[in-house]
Structures are given as structure tokens and as C-alpha cells.
Amino acid sequence: MERAKLRLGALLLPTLLGLGCSDAPPPLRVVLITLDTTRLDRLGCYGYPEGTSPRIDELAADSVLFERHYAQAPLTLPSHASILTGLDPVHHGIHENGPTRLDGRAHTLPEILGQHGYRTSAIISAGVLHPLFGLDQGFELYSWESGASNVNVRSDAADATRRxxxxxxxxxxxPRVFQWVHYFDPHGPYEDEQPEGFGSVYDARVAFADEHVGALLDHLKEEGLYDDALIVLTADHGQSLGEHGYDGHIISLYQQTLHAPLLIKLPRNELAGARVESVTRSVDLLPTILAFAGIDAPPTDGLDLRGRMEGGDPGDPLEAYGETVLGVGEHRFVKRSLVYDGWKLISKPALDPSVDMTALLEERRAELKATMPPAHWEPVEPVVAYTIAFERHARELYDLTADPQETTNLYFERPDVAREMEARLATFELWPEGRSLGVPVDSEELDPVLKALGY
Ligand SMILES: [Zn+2]
Structure with missing residues (x-):
């Protein structure tokens, strides 16, 4: 009911504003593109030489490019929730894909824009962003299923661009339009597929998404809408691709998953070619987009980035929070990270060195088999095995300037920095139950959806 009420408000408010207010903010067309699972170092505009992203590189030439941008989670749903609410996961309360949805009390970017006369749409390419999980709130159109996506849990970039x-x-x-387009192609699995002209299937998938991002930009240009549009392109997270001994993204908080691309193309291509070197975060996108639209933002964890884009003094460095959830059952725990002033802390509960790892793994396997259907359990098993083996060390500290690949853990060598980073990370506290915007998904609603998605 809450969401229905907000939609109604979105329809009524523009009329009221139009009657009573002469200084309404100027109209703007906003396109937010999120590339799932896309590492910035696989894009030409960030230095990759393999020709994976000629169309995104063209956009980059018209844009401000952010060099140290961070996603708040290496998972699709929590990361997009941060983009659309301006809140860190400790506040929006979505820590995983699946069990929790964003409650209707959240103030999302499309809701706020809709209240100011914007027409809004979301074009989604994966079932993990199904409307059941609450990111649909505020969108007039939330297009998530098309073609084969019911079976494959995904649709490709050509389909997304067409929609x-x-x-x-x-x-x-x-005059006022906000569209979010989500592309899922770089996401795995990659088995049984030829890379077609590239050195890896991953690169080929990035190139495929790039081609169809290009088609969307071509459409805006053909319609004469490109020059005056605000276009924001980012990723929800990256992919480890074998680095740090890991292929995926969901349990890693290393740079490969959290350091994300961000391009912002301003109306009339103002500031084209500018680069922002200071740290920025997904939570900054909502206040920044609203600032360009001339709309006051609600309180969030983010900041309006316009001053940084214009080359002004960035002031104090920003803290970029990250988190992911590991393990299962009683061994479920949250791993957290913080980037601040050139340092990165990764922190998680220590495993007791006396724990018998093999026995623990067997126990977890038995628990999974007892609680999940085989189709779901089989893809999860390697993650469980990896998590238990990998997560033995509890604290990591990296000097990102000297060691951007995070190869040398300085946690014990630099206790001064470690203590300061831990004190900063400790300030990222969960909102209590009742205030948290993450609420359990009704399993009676979820089960048929998962069945339809092939689980
Ligand atoms: Zn994702």
C-alpha cells in the first residue's frame, strides 16, 4: 500500500507544483546506466588496451571521469540499493541478494524525481533485481522481464537497449525524464562460450554490453536528446577474475570488486575530460543527480559531488564503506571494508585457529544439502568451501597508493593506521530493527518467483 501511495503522489504533485510555483527547477533528462559485474580496468577509458569499450570511451570523452569511485557492496541488490537510496548498506538494510527487500519507507531517487514531475522508468536485466526486492518503488515502469529472462534469469544488452x-x-x-538501464552481460557464468575476438569471455561480454550502450547513446543523439542530457554510467561491482585466488565477486572486498567506473556526462558536455582523483562513492550519486536537477536531497550517507567535478578543493577525504555477507547458518557473518585517505581496511570476525576446517566444511555441506534443493545448492558449494578456507585471516590493511593490487598486508606493521581505520569503520553502525529499511521478503511471495526463475 505504501508504494501505491507514493506512486499516486508522483502523479499529483507535478500538477500542484505547476499551479503554485513559478521557480520550478529547469527540466532535465537523466539516464543512469549500471553495468553489472564490470571492472573499471577492463574499459578503454580506464586504460585497458584490448578494445572492449569503444562506445563507453566515446561517452567518457564527453564526461567527467572518476578515478577512485567505490561501490558499497560486491553484490547486485545491496549495491544498487545504495545507488538508488544514497544510503550505505548498514542503513538501507539490504545486505544480501534474496532474503530482504527495500521497504516502502525508503526515499528512492525515482520517487523524489517523480514528485518533481519526472517520468521514470527502469530497464532491468536480471531476476536478482525482481520487483519483489523493492527497488521498483517510484518507477512508473519497472521492466524486468522480457523474452527469455524468465527461464535464464537474465536478458541481454540488445534486449535491454530495445526496451x-x-x-x-x-x-x-x-521535459523531465529519468531512466535507469541495467546491463547484466559481464556477469557469469562463462563456461561453454567462445570469446569471439577477445582474449576472454569476460572481455567479450563487456564488449557486447558496450556495443548496446552505444546503441542507446546513438538513439539519444538521433533524437537530439544527448547534448542536454545528464548521463551517469557506473558499475554495481566488479569481478575477481582469478585475482586473490578467486573468480567471482560476492565474497571479495578487494579493489577488483569495489573500485568501480564512474562517468558523469553533464548537459552540454560541460567539464568534458575533467577527472576527479578524490574518493567518491555510490551513495553520492543520489545527492549529485538531485543537485543537477535542482531538487533538495533528503539526508543520505552521500554528498553532492559537483564541487569535486568542478575541480574545487575536495576538503576532507571521503570514507568509502563496503560490506558483504559470508557463510551460512550460525557461521554467517559480515565482512566490512573502509577506504580512507589512501588506505584500505578489510575486517571480519577471526576464525578460531583451533577450528577443524575440514569438519567445518563437511558440516556446512550437510546443512546446505538439508536446506536447499540441489539446483540451488550446487552453485553455492564452491563458495562455502572457499569462504571457510580463505577467511582465516581476520584483518587486512593496504596502502592503496604504494600497493594498489593489495598484495602486502600492513595490518601488523602499521598499528597506528590500523587503529585509526578501525575507529572510523566502527562508526558505520547498523540502524536498529524498526529503523532499518531492509525487511524480510515474504517467503510465500518469494517461492513462486524463485520457481519461475528456475530455482
Ligand atoms: Zn551485480
Whole structure:
């Protein structure tokens, strides 16, 4: 009911504002592109030489490029929740894909824009962002299923761009438009696929997404909408691709998963070619987009980045929080990270050195088998095995300037820095139950959805 009420508000408010207010903010078309699982160092504009991203590189030439941008989680749902609410996961309360949804009390970017007369749409490419998980709130259109996505839990970039263009065409004459387009192609699995002209399937998938991001940009140019548009392109997280002994993304807080691309193309391509060297975060996108739209932002964990884009004094360095959830059952725990002033701390509960790892793994396997259908359990098993073996060391500290690959753990060598980083990380406290915006998904609703998605 809460969401229905907000939608109604979105329809009524513009009319009221139009009647009573002469200094309404100027109209703006905003396109937010999120590339799932996309590492910035696999994009040409961030220095990759393999030709994976010619179209994104063109956009980068018209944009401000952010060199030290961080996602708040290496997981699709929590990371996008931070983008759309401006809140760290400790506050929006979505810590994992699946069990929790964003409650209707959240103030999301499309809701706020809708209250100021924006027409809004989301074009989604994976079931993990199903409307059941609450990111649909505030969107007039939340397009998540198309073609084969019901079976494959995903749709490809060509399909996403087609759906995005259909909606843009239908709203061609609307002065205020916000569209979020989510591309899922670089996400695994990659087995049984040829890389087709690239050195890896991953690179080929990035290139495929790039081609269809390009088609979306071409459409905006053909319609004469590109020059005045605000276009934001980022990723929800990266992919480890074998670094730190890991292929995936969900349990890593290393740079490969959290250091994300961010391009912001301003209206009339202002500040094109500028680069922001200071740390920025996904939570900054909501206040920044609202600032460009001339709309006051609600309190968030983020900041308006316009001053940094204009090259002003960035002031105190920003703290970029990250987290992910590991393990299962009673051994479920949260791993957290903080980037601040050139340092990165990764922190998690220590495993007792006396724990019998083999026995623990067997116990976990038995628990998984007892609680999950085989189709779900089999993909999870390697993660469980890896988590238990990998997570023995509890604290890591890296000097990101001297050691951007995070190879030398300085936690014990630099106790002064470690203590300061731990004190800073400790300030990122969970909102208590009742205030947290993450609420359990109703399993009666979830089960048929998972069945339809093939689980
Ligand atoms: Zn993702």
C-alpha cells in the first residue's frame, strides 16, 4: 500500500507544483546506466588496451571521469540499493541478494524525481533485481522481464537497449525524464562460450554490453536528446577474475570488486575530460543527480559531488564503506571494508585457529544439502568451501597508493593506521530493527518467483 501511495503522489504533485510555483527547477533528462559485474580496468577509458569499450570511451570523452569511485557492496541488490537510496548498506538494510527487500519507507531517487514531475522508468536485466526486492518503488515502469529472462534469469544488452529505446520514444516530448538501464552481460557464468575476438569471455561480454550502450547513446543523439542530457554510467561491482585466488565477486572486498567506473556526462558536455582523483562513492550519486536537477536531497550517507567535478578543493577525504555477507547458518557473518585517505581496511570476525576446517566444511555441506534443493545448492558449494578456507585471516590493511593490487598486508606493521581505520569503520553502525529499511521478503511471495526463475 505504501508504494501505491507514493506512486499516486508522483502523479499529483507535478500538477500542484505547476499551479503554485513559478521557480520550478529547469527540466532535465537523466539516464543512469549500471553495468553489472564490470571492472573499471577492463574499459578503454580506464586504460585497458584490448578494445572492449569503444562506445563507453566515446561517452567518457564527453564526461567527467572518476578515478577512485567505490561501490558499497560486491553484490547486485545491496549495491544498487545504495545507488538508488544514497544510503550505505548498514542503513538501507539490504545486505544480501534474496532474503530482504527495500521497504516502502525508503526515499528512492525515482520517487523524489517523480514528485518533481519526472517520468521514470527502469530497464532491468536480471531476476536478482525482481520487483519483489523493492527497488521498483517510484518507477512508473519497472521492466524486468522480457523474452527469455524468465527461464535464464537474465536478458541481454540488445534486449535491454530495445526496451529502453521503446520507453524513451514513448516519452520523447516529456521535459523531465529519468531512466535507469541495467546491463547484466559481464556477469557469469562463462563456461561453454567462445570469446569471439577477445582474449576472454569476460572481455567479450563487456564488449557486447558496450556495443548496446552505444546503441542507446546513438538513439539519444538521433533524437537530439544527448547534448542536454545528464548521463551517469557506473558499475554495481566488479569481478575477481582469478585475482586473490578467486573468480567471482560476492565474497571479495578487494579493489577488483569495489573500485568501480564512474562517468558523469553533464548537459552540454560541460567539464568534458575533467577527472576527479578524490574518493567518491555510490551513495553520492543520489545527492549529485538531485543537485543537477535542482531538487533538495533528503539526508543520505552521500554528498553532492559537483564541487569535486568542478575541480574545487575536495576538503576532507571521503570514507568509502563496503560490506558483504559470508557463510551460512550460525557461521554467517559480515565482512566490512573502509577506504580512507589512501588506505584500505578489510575486517571480519577471526576464525578460531583451533577450528577443524575440514569438519567445518563437511558440516556446512550437510546443512546446505538439508536446506536447499540441489539446483540451488550446487552453485553455492564452491563458495562455502572457499569462504571457510580463505577467511582465516581476520584483518587486512593496504596502502592503496604504494600497493594498489593489495598484495602486502600492513595490518601488523602499521598499528597506528590500523587503529585509526578501525575507529572510523566502527562508526558505520547498523540502524536498529524498526529503523532499518531492509525487511524480510515474504517467503510465500518469494517461492513462486524463485520457481519461475528456475530455482
Ligand atoms: Zn551485480
Amino acid at each position: 529502453a529505446i521503446d520507453w524513451l520514444r514513448a516519452h520523447r516530448d516529456e
